[in-house]
Amino acid sequence: MVILLGALxxxxxxxxxxxxxxxxxxxxxxxxxxxxxxxxxxxxxGASVSSNDEPPLCPQPQSGxxxxxxxxxxxxxxxxESDKSTEKLVAAPCVTLPGISAPAPLPEVSADSGxxxxxxxxxLQAGRSAEGHIEKNVGQQTAQSEKLELPxxxxxxxxxxxxxxxxxxxxxxxxxxxxxxxxNAADVGGKLEDERRMPGRFTYRPPSVTPxxxxxxxxxxxxxxxxxxxxxxxxxxxxxxxxxxxxxQIRLLGQxxxxxxxxxxxxxxxxxxxxxxYGDAWYEIDVGKNLSAFLSEGFQLSARDSSxxxxxxxxxxxxxxxxAGHHGFAGSVSTTWLRMGRDDQVVLCKAGHxxxxxxxxxxxxxxxxxxxxxxxxxxxxWVFFRRVKPLQTLPHASGNDILxxxxxxxxxxxxxxxxxxxxxxxxxxxxxxxxxxxGDIPPHAEVRIDNHPAVLQANGKFTAPRWDQDGDHIVWxxxxxxxxxxxxxxxxxxxxxxxxxxxGTVCGAIAIPRHAEHLVTVPTTNCMLLGARPGExxxxxxxxxxEWTGFVPFKVVWAVPGNALHSDRNHHRxxxxxxxxxxxxxxxxxxxxxxxxxxxxxxQAILDCRRKGLAVRPDDIEAKQLWRNYSNLARNxxxxxxxxxxx
Amino acid sequence: xxxxxxxxWLSVRSAGSWPQFRSAVEEIIPEGDEKSNKTxxxxxxxxxxxxxxxxxxxxxxxxxxxxxGWRVTPPVLALTRQxxxxxxxxxxxxxxxxxxxxxxxxxxMACERxxxxxxxxxxxxxxxxxxxxxxxxxxxxxxxxxDAPVAILSCLPRADSMAVWREAPLPFGRDWKVERFEIxxxxxxxxxxxxxxxxxxxxxxxxxxxxxxxxxxLRAEGRAFKVGGxxxxxxxxxxxxxxxxxxxxxxxxxxxxxxxxxxxxxERALALCSGFLPHYDxxxxxxxxxxxxxxxxxxxxHILRQSGL
Numbered sequence: 036m037v038i039l040l041g042a043l044x045x046x047x048x049x050x051x052x053x054x055x056x057x058x059x060x061x062x063x064x065x066x067x068x069x070x071x072x073x074x075x076x077x078x079x080x081g082a083s084v085s086s087n088d089e090p091p092l093c094p095q096p097q098s099g100x101x102x103x104x105x106x107x108x109x110x111x112x113x114x115x116e117s118d119k120s121t122e123k124l125v126a127a128p129c130v131t132l133p134g135i136s137a138p139a140p141l142p143e144v145s146a147d148s149g150x151x152x153x154x155x156x157x158x159l160q161a162g163r164s165a166e167g168h169i170e171k172n173v174g175q176q177t178a179q180s181e182k183l184e185l186p187x188x189x190x191x192x193x194x195x196x197x198x199x200x201x202x203x204x205x206x207x208x209x210x211x212x213x214x215x216x217x218x219n220a221a222d223v224g225g226k227l228e229d230e231r232r233m234p235g236r237f238t239y240r241p242p243s244v245t246p247x248x249x250x251x252x253x254x255x256x257x258x259x260x261x262x263x264x265x266x267x268x269x270x271x272x273x274x275x276x277x278x279x280x281x282x283x284q285i286r287l288l289g290q291x292x293x294x295x296x297x298x299x300x301x302x303x304x305x306x307x308x309x310x311x312x313y314g315d316a317w318y319e320i321d322v323g324k325n326l327s328a329f330l331s332e333g334f335q336l337s338a339r340d341s342s343x344x345x346x347x348x349x350x351x352x353x354x355x356x357x358x359a360g361h362h363g364f365a366g367s368v369s370t371t372w373l374r375m376g377r378d379d380q381v382v383l384c385k386a387g388h389x390x391x392x393x394x395x396x397x398x399x400x401x402x403x404x405x406x407x408x409x410x411x412x413x414x415x416x417w418v419f420f421r422r423v424k425p426l427q428t429l430p431h432a433s434g435n436d437i438l439x440x441x442x443x444x445x446x447x448x449x450x451x452x453x454x455x456x457x458x459x460x461x462x463x464x465x466x467x468x469x470x471x472x473x474g475d476i477p478p479h480a481e482v483r484i485d486n487h488p489a490v491l492q493a494n495g496k497f498t499a500p501r502w503d504q505d506g507d508h509i510v511w512x513x514x515x516x517x518x519x520x521x522x523x524x525x526x527x528x529x530x531x532x533x534x535x536x537x538x539g540t541v542c543g544a545i546a547i548p549r550h551a552e553h554l555v556t557v558p559t560t561n562c563m564l565l566g567a568r569p570g571e572x573x574x575x576x577x578x579x580x581x582e583w584t585g586f587v588p589f590k591v592v593w594a595v596p597g598n599a600l601h602s603d604r605n606h607h608r609x610x611x612x613x614x615x616x617x618x619x620x621x622x623x624x625x626x627x628x629x630x631x632x633x634x635x636x637x638x639q640a641i642l643d644c645r646r647k648g649l650a651v652r653p654d655d656i657e658a659k660q661l662w663r664n665y666s667n668l669a670r671n672x673x674x675x676x677x678x679x680x681x682x
Numbered sequence: 683x684x685x686x687x688x689x690x691w692l693s694v695r696s697a698g699s700w701p702q703f704r705s706a707v708e709e710i711i712p713e714g715d716e717k718s719n720k721t722x723x724x725x726x727x728x729x730x731x732x733x734x735x736x737x738x739x740x741x742x743x744x745x746x747x748x749x750x751g752w753r754v755t756p757p758v759l760a761l762t763r764q765x766x767x768x769x770x771x772x773x774x775x776x777x778x779x780x781x782x783x784x785x786x787x788x789x790x791m792a793c794e795r796x797x798x799x800x801x802x803x804x805x806x807x808x809x810x811x812x813x814x815x816x817x818x819x820x821x822x823x824x825x826x827x828x829d830a831p832v833a834i835l836s837c838l839p840r841a842d843s844m845a846v847w848r849e850a851p852l853p854f855g856r857d858w859k860v861e862r863f864e865i866x867x868x869x870x871x872x873x874x875x876x877x878x879x880x881x882x883x884x885x886x887x888x889x890x891x892x893x894x895x896x897x898x899x900l901r902a903e904g905r906a907f908k909v910g911g912x913x914x915x916x917x918x919x920x921x922x923x924x925x926x927x928x929x930x931x932x933x934x935x936x937x938x939x940x941x942x943x944x945x946x947x948x949e950r951a952l953a954l955c956s957g958f959l960p961h962y963d964x965x966x967x968x969x970x971x972x973x974x975x976x977x978x979x980x981x982x983x984h985i986l987r988q989s990g991l
Contacts, residue, residue, distance in 0.1 A: 362709075531747045534947060537845070539837030543740070546834040
């Protein structure tokens with residue numbers, strides 16, 4: 036409490052000091068001004084209280100903390116408008132600190148200067164910058180409204196819900212973040228109308244304030260916002276991609292809105308064009324044979340997406356295009372004008388301008404350039420020049436000379452190219468961008484990377500100590516700077532199930548067969564596989580090869596011929612795959628009805644081999660003994676089964 | 683920059699759309715030459731890279747979990763038994779420079795790196811037993827898939843298994859270009875057809891093309907199924923009892939006419955036997971897979987319903 040009281044006292048003292056200062060300044064200005072403004076106890080600061088019916092005169096700040104400065108012509112315009120309109124007053128945006136029940140009378144503030152006029156103490160006003168510019172244009176009810184007998188809530192919603200901010204020369208104030216009190220302000224304005232008509236009292240009249248709506252204004256829906264956004268034509272850029280034979284593919288790329296559809300059909304007049312997604316941010320516009328005409332005359336395409344939002348793309352026609360490399364794009368894309376020192380630039384011009392273009396490029400020190408026509412992929416009636424690298428600046432001609440785009444300006448440009456660009460300004464570690472600086476670099480200017488002097492390498496790129504290490508970096512030259520980051524991300528790659536079949540799932544090289552764990556490779560002659568337990572029986576499918584391989588749901592002990600009784604004793608063998616002792620417990624157990632058939636076939640396979648007298652491989656004592664054990668088990672189990680029946 | 687850098691980029695991004703992949707290919711592999719390595723079924727560079735990345739198990743395209751797009755698979759050391767040579771491990775899936783450096787450092791001399799066009803480097807490590815490779819992968823923090831080719835083949839349905847296909851109505855309208863796959867006595871080719879013919883015939887494989895996108899429909903027993911083009915071809919081959927696979931036991935190579943290149947996953951299983959994609963034999967006009975053990979060739983033939991090798 037003590038601290039709070041102390042802070043309040045300090046704030047109050049500062050406010051009083053500010054009021055006194057401003058009053059002094061105002062007095063001074065009043066002496067210079069022949070028609071001083073006076074609003075009595077109320078001040079006009081909210082020149083434009085936005086309403087649903089009338090657009091605001093000034094741009095609305097994005098948030099309650101942002102400010103806007105009213106330019107002089109704008110102020111004059113508003114002043115004129117306000118003179119004509121019904122004069123209403125809006126109370127000053129004032130915030131009362133908690134605990135102060137009866138704030139001091141409000142001072143007068145000139146809308147032009149924002150300075151306090153005579154009388155009263157300086158309130159803790161929101162939205163006033165150090166320069167005295169108006170910061171917020173939201174009219175707010177003041178604590179003085181009680182004196183006017185206004186039906187205003189002493190604490191309107193949102194009025195005191197704010198964040199503490201500190202202005203450069205002002206004490207901390209509470210600034211409302213949300214909630215509009217325009218309605219209350221308008222009421223104030225209405226009540227003050229008569230008072231404002233008093234001649235000689237007002238030099239500045241604010242624009243009219245619309246009456247309040249009965250219900251709070253609904254927030255603009257994303258759909259509406261998108262719709263409004265879509266009224267602005269989306270960007271169209273030109274892209275030139277070359278193959279190794281020098282053949283150029285020229286495309287038109289249209290900006291793709293966020294979450295734009297994969298394919299869009301757009302119309303220009305009666306003609307329809309397909310826009311196919313190209314990357315995440317662009318569409319490739321398939322204009323076919325219209326490319327030449329579109330480039331020279333320009334075009335506008337319109338489409339409506341599935342949610343009904345109107346989209347349009349516009350390209351202004353011109354006779355000369357300059358294209359240059361840009362990370363995120365293949366080849367070269369449209370740019371504003373030719374830059375010095377870059378060798379990835381392409382100039383596309385109409386065939387009729389070739390001589391003029393060549394002359395300007397020659398002046399810029401580009402050296403001999405070859406003109407490539409339709410045979411190299413240029414649109415009909417157009418010609419392009421590759422690897423255009425100006426070495427000197429040229430002054431721009433006066434007027435709208437279309438050749439000005441070919442005259443490099445001396446301004447310095449820091450370029451980050453190549454490397455493995457990931458997104459934003461981030462490059463992958465090990466593949467940093469190549470840093471180059473174009474333009475007229477003054478002799479004394481120095482290129483610095485992370486505050487280290489950069490060294491120009493033989494390839495024309497700048498480097499400095501640790502310029503390619505992980506982290507954020509800044510390149511600086513001649514007052515210009517560019518930032519980039521090197522990152523070594525390690526995403527968490529998880530396995531999923533892109534292919535899910537009855538046999539199992541596959542994801543990359545990972546395959547998980549269902550109900551099969553043990554890999555076995557056996558000759559296709561021994562296609563019957565037997566496990567240690569009666570009933571562990573697997574018949575390999577027919578294969579075109581001499582060997583069968585695959586996964587079996589149990590550990591295979593024996594591989595025997597599929598039809599032992601009809602096999603050739605001289606060639607076929609019983610093969611031991613894994614030496615596992617038989618499960619002798621099976622002799623005494625009773626088999627379930629569902630497993631009896633498999634158990635019967637397991638026994639039958641062993642007994643058939645035994646009856647046929649097939650040899651065991653490998654031909655050693657252990658294998659033979661193991662086979663004998665299995666034979667005995669099979670015979671005993673078979674007898675048990677015969678007693679209970681196989682079905 | 684080339685396919686290695688493209689794989690790094692894909693690995694960092696993890697997943698994305700098809701247009702994003704296409705533009706990334708064009709940006710990272712500049713001056714894409716669409717005329718080199720021309721095969722009878724030539725595709726643009728981004729399609730060829732897509733096939734290669736998919737066959738080498740680095741990236742999945744247009745599958746469940748990455749519909750109309752792509753997604754990088756986790757890094758895996760795919761093991762395969764090499765008859766008489768122990769075991770081999772092929773590094774598949776996502777890659778980053780640091781990961782490769784560490785893996786090569788741990789593998790030492792046993793690691794081979796093969797640089798080939800239009801595909802990321804083949805990184806292969808040989809050992810006398812699979813257990814050694816498992817230990818290596820563990821220390822490098824990479825997952826292991828033992829017997830990868832057989833494991834993949836074990837999951838795949840057979841070429842004539844209609845249960846895995848989705849019954850779908852045939853497209854209609856005039857915008858479609860329709861072709862029918864024709865199996866003649868000595869040749870196989872796509873011939874011009876029509877929507878009406880596709881509806882009329884009870885059997886056959888049809889290719890519907892619109893906006894450079896293929897859709898394959900198989901007519902079988904009067905029903906229409908949307909199938910993969912290659913699977914549909916092998917279905918027809920099985921139906922007509924035609925053999926197109928050729929296995930050379932002496933060189934352990936499996937050859938198939940280029941028009942009958944196996945479906946992606948089966949090709950992946952074959953490619954993981956050696957780590958290499960098949961090469962195109964100009965003389966015989968066949969694609970040839972190397973280092974394929976006989977049992978794997980037999981397994982592949984079994985899935986494709988090819989009765990003889």
